[in-house]
Structure formats: C-alpha cells, structure tokens
Amino acid sequence: MINIMLSAALVLFGVAILISLYRIIIGPSLPDRVIALDMIGVHLVSAIAIISVLFHTTAFLEVILILAILSFISTIAFSKYIERGVIIERKHDS
Amino acid sequence: MQSLNSCRVKIVYLFNCEIKSYLLQLDNFAKYFTIRNGGLILVSVNLLIIIPFIAAALILFLQKRVSRIHIGWFVLLIPIILFIFLVRYIPNIANGATYLHTINWIPSYGINFSSYLDGLSLIFGLIITGIGALVIVYSIYYLNENESLKHFYCYLMLFMGAMLGVIFSDNIMVLYVFWELTSISSFLLIAFWFQRKRSREGAQKALLITVSGGFSMLAGFIMIGNITGSFSFREIIAIIPDFYDHTLFIPAMLLILLGAFTKSAQFPFHIWLPSAMEAPTPVSAYLHSATMVNAGLYLVARFTPVFGGEGLWFWLVTVVGLVTMFWGSFTAVRQTDLKALLAYSTISQLGMIMSMFGMGSAALNNGYSADSVVYTQATFAALFHLINHATFKSALFMVVGIIDHGVGTRDIRRLGGLATYMPITFTIAMIGSFSMAGLPPFNGFLSKEMFFTSVLNIREANIFSLEAWGTLLPVLAWVASVFTFIYCMIVVFKTFLGKYQEERLEHPAHEAPVGMLIAPIILAVLVIAIFFFPNVLGDYLIVPAMASIFPAFAAEADLGVTISAWHGFTPELIMTIGVVVVGTLLFISLKYWKRIYALLPESWSFDSLYNAVLETVETSSNKITNFYMTGYLRDYLVYIYLFFIIVVGGTLIYTGALNFDIAGNAPIDAIDWFIAITMVVGSIAIIFAKSRLTAILLNGVIGYGVALFFVLLRAPDLALTQTVVETVTTVLFLVAYYFLPDWQKENSSRKTKSVNLLISVLVGAIFVVVALAVQNEKLFESISGFFENSYELVGAKNIVNAILSDFRGFDTMLEVVVLLIAGIGVFTLIKLKARKGEEELENK
Numbered sequence: 001m002i003n004i005m006l007s008a009a010l011v012l013f014g015v016a017i018l019i020s021l022y023r024i025i026i027g028p029s030l031p032d033r034v035i036a037l038d039m040i041g042v043h044l045v046s047a048i049a050i051i052s053v054l055f056h057t058t059a060f061l062e063v064i065l066i067l068a069i070l071s072f073i074s075t076i077a078f079s080k081y082i083e084r085g086v087i088i089e090r091k092h093d094s
Numbered sequence: 095m096q097s098l099n100s101c102r103v104k105i106v107y108l109f110n111c112e113i114k115s116y117l118l119q120l121d122n123f124a125k126y127f128t129i130r131n132g133g134l135i136l137v138s139v140n141l142l143i144i145i146p147f148i149a150a151a152l153i154l155f156l157q158k159r160v161s162r163i164h165i166g167w168f169v170l171l172i173p174i175i176l177f178i179f180l181v182r183y184i185p186n187i188a189n190g191a192t193y194l195h196t197i198n199w200i201p202s203y204g205i206n207f208s209s210y211l212d213g214l215s216l217i218f219g220l221i222i223t224g225i226g227a228l229v230i231v232y233s234i235y236y237l238n239e240n241e242s243l244k245h246f247y248c249y250l251m252l253f254m255g256a257m258l259g260v261i262f263s264d265n266i267m268v269l270y271v272f273w274e275l276t277s278i279s280s281f282l283l284i285a286f287w288f289q290r291k292r293s294r295e296g297a298q299k300a301l302l303i304t305v306s307g308g309f310s311m312l313a314g315f316i317m318i319g320n321i322t323g324s325f326s327f328r329e330i331i332a333i334i335p336d337f338y339d340h341t342l343f344i345p346a347m348l349l350i351l352l353g354a355f356t357k358s359a360q361f362p363f364h365i366w367l368p369s370a371m372e373a374p375t376p377v378s379a380y381l382h383s384a385t386m387v388n389a390g391l392y393l394v395a396r397f398t399p400v401f402g403g404e405g406l407w408f409w410l411v412t413v414v415g416l417v418t419m420f421w422g423s424f425t426a427v428r429q430t431d432l433k434a435l436l437a438y439s440t441i442s443q444l445g446m447i448m449s450m451f452g453m454g455s456a457a458l459n460n461g462y463s464a465d466s467v468v469y470t471q472a473t474f475a476a477l478f479h480l481i482n483h484a485t486f487k488s489a490l491f492m493v494v495g496i497i498d499h500g501v502g503t504r505d506i507r508r509l510g511g512l513a514t515y516m517p518i519t520f521t522i523a524m525i526g527s528f529s530m531a532g533l534p535p536f537n538g539f540l541s542k543e544m545f546f547t548s549v550l551n552i553r554e555a556n557i558f559s560l561e562a563w564g565t566l567l568p569v570l571a572w573v574a575s576v577f578t579f580i581y582c583m584i585v586v587f588k589t590f591l592g593k594y595q596e597e598r599l600e601h602p603a604h605e606a607p608v609g610m611l612i613a614p615i616i617l618a619v620l621v622i623a624i625f626f627f628p629n630v631l632g633d634y635l636i637v638p639a640m641a642s643i644f645p646a647f648a649a650e651a652d653l654g655v656t657i658s659a660w661h662g663f664t665p666e667l668i669m670t671i672g673v674v675v676v677g678t679l680l681f682i683s684l685k686y687w688k689r690i691y692a693l694l695p696e697s698w699s700f701d702s703l704y705n706a707v708l709e710t711v712e713t714s715s716n717k718i719t720n721f722y723m724t725g726y727l728r729d730y731l732v733y734i735y736l737f738f739i740i741v742v743g744g745t746l747i748y749t750g751a752l753n754f755d756i757a758g759n760a761p762i763d764a765i766d767w768f769i770a771i772t773m774v775v776g777s778i779a780i781i782f783a784k785s786r787l788t789a790i791l792l793n794g795v796i797g798y799g800v801a802l803f804f805v806l807l808r809a810p811d812l813a814l815t816q817t818v819v820e821t822v823t824t825v826l827f828l829v830a831y832y833f834l835p836d837w838q839k840e841n842s843s844r845k846t847k848s849v850n851l852l853i854s855v856l857v858g859a860i861f862v863v864v865a866l867a868v869q870n871e872k873l874f875e876s877i878s879g880f881f882e883n884s885y886e887l888v889g890a891k892n893i894v895n896a897i898l899s900d901f902r903g904f905d906t907m908l909e910v911v912v913l914l915i916a917g918i919g920v921f922t923l924i925k926l927k928a929r930k931g932e933e934e935l936e937n938k
Contacts, residue, residue: 010764010765014767018775021772024795025779025788034791037794037795040795074825
C-alpha cells in the first residue's frame with residue numbers, strides 16, 4: 001500500500017516537473033522561467049526523497065542536500081544577473 | 095711442480111692461439127684490400143665510390159686553409175687517382191675477370207652495399223673519372239676565384255661519387271639510392287648561379303622530371319625484387335628466365351624503362367636537358383653530355399639480359415630511341431643558342447645509342463644461336479658510340495664555353511668569322527662536329543657506319559613482326575642523320591666562318607688561354623686516335639662489356655667485331671654519302687626551308703605542354719582545396735558527420751547487425767517515462783529557443799533530469815557530481831553571457847536547414863540503433879563481479895570510489911591533470927594579454 005502511494009506521489013511529481021517545464025518554455029518573462037527552474041529543483045528534492053524511501057537506502061540523502069543548496073545558488077545567480085547584468089562584480093578600486 | 099709446468103704450457107698454448115686468431119684477422123683484412131689476381135694491392139671498388147664523397151666533405155674545409163691556390167687543383171687529384179685505379183683493372187677485365195665486394199648495409203632486407211666491376215661498368219667508370227678529370231682541369235680556368243668554388247667542387251664530387259655508385263652497384267636498391275643522389279647533385283649544379291631565375295627554373299624542371307622517373311624506377315625495382323626475391327643484378331639475371339610469365343614482369347619493365355628514359359632525356363622527356371643548359375659550361379660538358387644522361391643508357395644495357403628478347407622491350411627502346419634521335423636533330427637545327435643546339439644534339443645522339451641498345455636486345459629473342467650473334471653488333475656499336483659521343487660532345491661543350499668566355503655571347507646570329515682569331519678552338523670544334531656528323535677520319539664515322547649496319551641488319555630479322563615495319567627504321571635513322579649533319583655544319587660554319595661582327599660582340603675575339611685548351615685538345619686527340627686504332631678500344635673495353643650484356647652468348651662465340659674504316663662499297667657507305675650530299679644541299683639552302691619550323695608554333699612544343707600541366711595542376715588543386723576548405727566550422731562538421739553516417743551506418747547495414755532483442759531489458763516505470771518526456775521536450779525546446787537565457791535554463795533542466803536518472807538507476811555518486819557540475823555550468827554560462835555576441839537568428843537557406851536536419855536525424859538514429867544493437871552482442875560476462883568484494887580487496891564499502899581511487903586510480907590521476915590544464919588555460923587566457931607593441935595573434 002505504501003509503495004503504491006509513494007509511486008503515485010512520484011508520478012505526480014513527474015507531472016509537476018512537466019508543468020514547470022511548460023512554464024520555462026512558454027514563460028513570457030525571464031523571472032517566470034527562473035522561478036520555474038527553481039521549482040523543478042524543489043520537485044527533484046522531494047522526488048529523490050521519495051525514491052530513497054522506495055529503494056530503502058540512505059545513499060541519496062547527500063544528493064538531496066546538495067541539490068537544495070545548488071538550486072538555491074543557481075536561482076541567486078540568475079536573480080543577480082537579472083538585476084545587475086553581471087554575477088561576480090569587480091572591486092571598485094581596481 | 096708438474097702441475098705448474100702443465101699450466102705454463104697451457105698458457106703459452108692459449109697465447110699462441112690468441113696470436114694466431116689475430117693474424118688470421120689481419121690476413122682477412124689484408125685480403126679485403128688486396129686483389130689476388132696479380133697480387134696488386136688495390137682498394138676495393140666500394141672504396142672507389144666512397145672516396146669522392148669524403149672529398150666532397152673535405153673540400154668545404156679546404157678553402158680556408160689554402161686561399162692562394164685554386165682549389166680545383168686539389169680536387170683534380172681524385173678523379174686522376176680513380177682513373178688510374180680503374181685503368182689497372184683493364185687487363186684483368188679483358189681476360190674475363192669480375193670483381194665483387196660486399197659491405198653489409200641492411201642484410202635483413204637483402205640490401206647490401208655491394209659493388210660489381212665488370213666490362214660494362216668499367217667503360218662507364220673510365221668515362222666518368224677520365225672526363226671528370228678533364229672537366230676539372232677546364233673548370234679551373236673557366237671559373238674564377240670570385241665564384242663560390244668550394245660549393246661547385248663539393249657538388250661535383252658528390253655527383254661523381256653518386257655516378258660511380260650507380261654504375262658499380264650490384265644491388266638495385268643501392269643503385270636507386272645513388273641514382274637519386276645524381277638527380278639531387280645535378281639539381282644543385284644546374285642552379286649553381288642561383289641568383290638567375292632561369293637557372294632555378296631549369297633545375298626545378300630537371301629535378302621534377304628525373305625524380306618522377308626515378309620513383310617509377312623504384313617501383314619497378316621493387317616489383318623485380320618481388321618477382322625474383324633478390325635485389326642483386328647477378329642473381330636476377332640468373333633466375334629471371336623462370337619468371338617471364340609473371341604478371342608483374344611487364345609493369346616492372348615499363349616502370350624501369352620510364353626511369354631510364356627520363357634520365358637519358360628520351361622523347362618526350364627530353365625537355366629538361368635544354369633547360370639544364372643554364373648550368374656552368376663545365377657542368378654541361380660533364381653531366382649533360384658524358385655522365386648523367388648516360389645513366390639511363392647504362393640502366394638499359396644492364397637490364398638487357400633481364401628484359402631483352404621481349405618484343406615490347408625491343409620496340410619501345412628502339413622506336414623511342416629513333417624518334418628521340420630524329421626529333422633532337424630536327425629541333426637542333428632550329429636553335430640559335432649554341433648550348434641549346436648542343437643540348438638537342440645530345441638528345442639526338444642519346445636516342446641513337448638507345449635505339450642501338452634496343453636493336454641489340456633482339457639477339458636474346460631465341461636464346462643463343464649462331465644467327466642471332468649478328469644482332470649483338472648493334473649493342474657493340476652502341477657501346478662504341480657511347481664512348482665516342484662522350485669524347486667529342488665534351489670537347490664541343492668546352493669549345494662553346496671558350497667562345498662564351500671569350501666574346502661574351504653564345505648566340506649564333508652574333509657570331510661568325512672567329513676562325514682567324516681562335517685557330518685552335520676552331521680546329522677542335524671542327525674535329526668534334528665532323529665526328530658528330532659521322533665523317534672520316536674521326537671516330538663518329540665508325541660508329542655511324544656501324545649504326546647503319548645494325549639498322550639494316552635488324553630490318554631483315556623476322557621476329558617481332560619486323561618484316562612489316564622494319565623498313566621504316568633505316569629510313570628514320572637516315573633522315574635523322576641528315577639533320578645531324580646539318581646542325582654539325584651550323585656549329586662549324588656559322589660560328590667560325592663567315593663575317594666577323596666585332597660590333598655585336600662584348601669582347602673582341604682572341605684565342606683562349608692555354609689551360610682552357612688542354613682538356614678539349616686531349617679529347618680531340620682521342621677522337622682522332624680512336625678512329626685510327628678503334629680495335630684497341632673494342633678488344634679491351636667493349637668485348638668484356640658485351641660479355642656482361644650477353645652472358646649466355648659470351649660463352650659460345652666471340653662477340654667482338656673488327657672495326658674497320660673501309661669495308662668496301664656497302665649500303666652503309668652509300669647511306670653515308672647520301673647523308674653528306676643531301677645534308678650539304680640542305681645546309682646551303684637552309685634559309686629557304688627554315689620556314690617549316692614556323693609551321694610548328696611555340697605553343698605546341700613539349701615545353702609549353704609541361705608548363706601548362708604544371709600550371710593546371712597548381713590552379714586546379716588550388717581550386718579543389720578552396721572548394722572544400724571553406725574556413726567555416728559548420729562545413730567541416732558536416733564532413734565529419736557525413737563520414738560518420740557513411741562509415742558507421744554503412745557498416746551496420748553491410749554487416750547486417752540490425753537485430754534487436756529486448757528480452758533482457760528492464761521494465762520501464764511511469765516515472766521513467768515522465769523524466770524522459772521532460773528531457774525530450776526540453777531538448778526540442780532548446781532548438782526553438784528565442785533567447786540565449788531560455789536555452790541556458792532548458793539546458794539546466796536537462797542536466798537535472800540526467801541527475802534524476804542517475805538516482806533512479808541507483809548511482810548516488812554520479813547524481814551528486816552531476817548536480818554540482820550542472821549548476822556550475824549554468825553559472826559559467828551566465829558569467830560568459832555578458833561577453834557573448836547577440837543571439838542571432840540563423841539566416842541560412844531552407845535547403846541548408848533541411849540538410850542539417852537530415853544529417854542530425856541520421857546521426858541520432860545511428861547512435862540509437864548502435865546502442866540498441868550492442869545489447870545483443872554481449873560476448874561474455876561483465877567483469878563487475880570482481881569489484882563487488884571491494885571491501886575485502888581494498889577495504890572500501892563504496893565500489894565506485896574504490897574503482898576510481900584504487901582499481902583504476904591511474905585514470906583519475908590523469909583526469910585531475912586535465913582539470914589542472916583547463917584551469918591553467920582559463921587563467922592564461924584571461925590574464926595574459928599581448929603586451930603593447932606585440933603583434934596580436936588572435937584571429938589570425
């Protein structure tokens with residue numbers, strides 16, 4: 001029973017990823033797309049967690065943590081780019 | 095005590111043995127340098143070849159030491175010494191002795207530096223060293239100290255050594271090495287005055303033609319080596335009769351003949367010889383009359399026992415020789431430059447000798463019989479004329495050099511009436527020309543008579559369908575001889591008689607210095623001496639040479655011919671008289687019929703054909719290269735992918751490897767479908783993306799999808815790495831984004847787009863098909879079972895990490911190096927910019 005529920009959840013996450021992808025492709029503005037990518041990251045984190053439960057393993061817990069951090073970083077990078085045009089600013093005195 | 099004694103005896107015995115073995119070695123050593131016949135201590139023939147090369151190396155150091163004496167005097171010693179060495183062989187060779195010396199070079203391939211001295215090579219050796227000595231004497235007076243003499247004599251010695259190597263080599267591969275050395279040294283000599291454009295062009299032409307012939311000859315040699323399994327002349331001649339039906343026999347013959355024809359300036363490869371006249375006159379006298387152009391003749395003579403008797407060989411050599419003779423003499427009449435005239439006359443005379451070698455080979459058709467001995471006369475005549483030609487042609491070249499040196503021009507139209515100013519030169523020129531024309535009492539008369547004899551003889555032979563075409567040969571020979579007579583008269587009468595035109599000369603005419611005259615006088619004396627004592631030459635030199643060309647005949651019959659100046663009223667004599675009468679008439683009426691030369695426009699000559707071919711080859715190869723080397727990366731990618739499609743796809747279809755078996759595949763879950771669909775949609779969306787940022791984002795989606803697949807396929811380490819790398823790549827894209835040009839809509843045509851689409855679909859399809867087909871071809875169990883007990887083996891619970899750092903740590907190390915190199919590369923690209931004033935190397 002729990003397996004069926006977990007699988008159903010996985011499929012739902014898959015649907016959610018597809019819907020986010022639709023937003024990335026269509027999304028009229030760049031922030032739409034960036035948010036959609038961030039959402040895919042979050043979906044992935046949840047999906048991997050469910051997969052870990054399904055597989056009865058703790059090997060993927062690092063992946064969850066790393067993915068959470070990285071999707072945050074890439075969202076930040078995009079936001080900074082959208083705001084400033086550059087990601088790494090040079091020092092003013094140089 | 096006793097044991098001590100026996101010990102001492104033993105030591106003494108051992109000591110004696112030691113001494114004995116040393117003595118034995120010494121004896122062998124001495125034998126190596128000693129020729130046992132006659133007990134003379136002479137150097138081996140191998141050393142004879144090497145001496146000029148050593149000299150060539152030493153000459154370069156010589157000039158600094160001695161600046162006051164012309165270095166030619168030192169160089170002169172070498173050909174004289176070699177000549178004397180060779181002369182001492184004459185009695186033994188005449189008695190039938192031959193000398194073979196071998197030094198191992200590449201024994202595993204059957205290539206040894208072995209020299210073979212017999213009658214045939216002795217004749218050429220004497221010509222090379224004898225005329226070489228005379229030419230050096232002449233060059234000492236011809237070239238003054240301002241020229242770069244050490245280079246001249248270095249090249250000349252290189253050439254002499256190479257030429258001696260060609261004629262003395264028994265191994266055909268070694269012969270080829272020396273053959274190319276003659277081409278190269280002749281190239282250097284022709285372009286001796288390299289500041290002149292025409293010299294460089296002439297040298298280039300000579301090199302291109304002779305080297306391409308040399309290459310085809312090499313191919314022929316390799317074929318011969320394949321047929322017989324040997325590279326040695328003597329072995330090849332011994333066993334070649336077993337291989338007449340071999341498929342490579344005829345190709346080998348044709349290729350070797352091509353090499354001989356190009357080197358000996360036969361029709362239509364004669365064009366390099368007139369252009370080579372830009373060389374200094376001693377070079378023309380030596381290389382282009384007496385030695386290098388004889389190399390092809392030597393090759394034909396040497397290979398006569400191998401190929402002779404074949405109809406194709408007979409017809410090719412004879413007809414090409416006669417056509418060359420006719421064309422050379424016909425064109426020579428037209429020339430206005432004396433050296434060009436002599437060049438064409440050389441071509442003509444070489445053709446005559448070549449045709450006689452061809453006629454002589456007919457004797458080998460049916461093996462030995464008393465009837466076929468008569469045809470060997472032609473070969474005898476060929477060798478005889480070879481010697482004669484070397485004497486009178488060198489003398490003539492030297493005469494032209496004297497005229498050029500004296501009055502500053504070689505143009506016949508500006509010369510005339512020099513006889514009173516240069517009596518000795520005039521005499522020599524007359525002797526040489528009359529000999530060339532075939533008049534008594536000069537040696538050319540004898541060989542021309544023998545030439546007619548052999549042409550008349552061969553007409554009556556009923557082999558090779560000669561009864562049908564044989565009559566043409568004497569006619570062609572006679573017409574060619576008439577033209578020969580005409581240009582010989584031009585040399586004498588237009589240059590030395592007629593009106594003296596001082597205003598058209600650069601210097602007033604005067605007799606040449608004595609030193610310059612020494613060599614041509616000696617040659618002129620030889621010309622007359624050979625006429626009066628021809629049989630000395632015949633018995634001592636030509637008969638032993640005949641033994642090398644017709645080894646089977648020599649055992650059965652005497653191949654010698656008694657040369658006589660007068661043998662009654664024969665058809666030959668009538669032909670000669672006819673040549674003189676018709677030739678004189680034509681010479682007198684020269685200005686009336688010279689118009690026929692205008693019928694052949696300049697653009698129809700072989701020279702312009704050669705130039706046109708060179709030009710066409712260059713422009714068309716340029717065109718082809720420009721056609722496909724467009725400079726666009728996309729075109730090169732198209733080539734690469736097309737190649738991939740054709741080779742891999744073709745192999746798949748050709749081998750029928752397109753069977754798929756899905757029995758062993760794992761089932762596909764719903765989540766797998768979702769991820770796959772996401773990635774496919776994302777990839778397709780990238781192609782149609784309107785902005786670069788969208789593309790970057792979609793790329794990130796695909797990367798995360800791959801990471802999820804890694805999770806599903808139970809690869810946590812890969813999934814970790816993939817997420818990190820994907821994020822870093824996305825960020826890097828954004829960093830570089832600022833510097834990238836604007837996203838442009840592709841403006842390629844619909845056709846290009848559809849071709850690109852087709853190629854990309856095909857490449858993708860082939861990859862999919864290969865990946866699916868590979869599943870079926872599992873040949874053995876995978877080795878992953880070994881890594882499963884990594885804990886026992888290396889103490890690691892993580893197999894992936896154990897493989898990366900323990901089992902296959904070497905790969906990891908190199909991948910780390912790759913990262914290091916990439917990092918350093920990025921750093922240098924960003925930090926190191928061209929300093930001020932330095933050339934910017936980018937985009938070039």
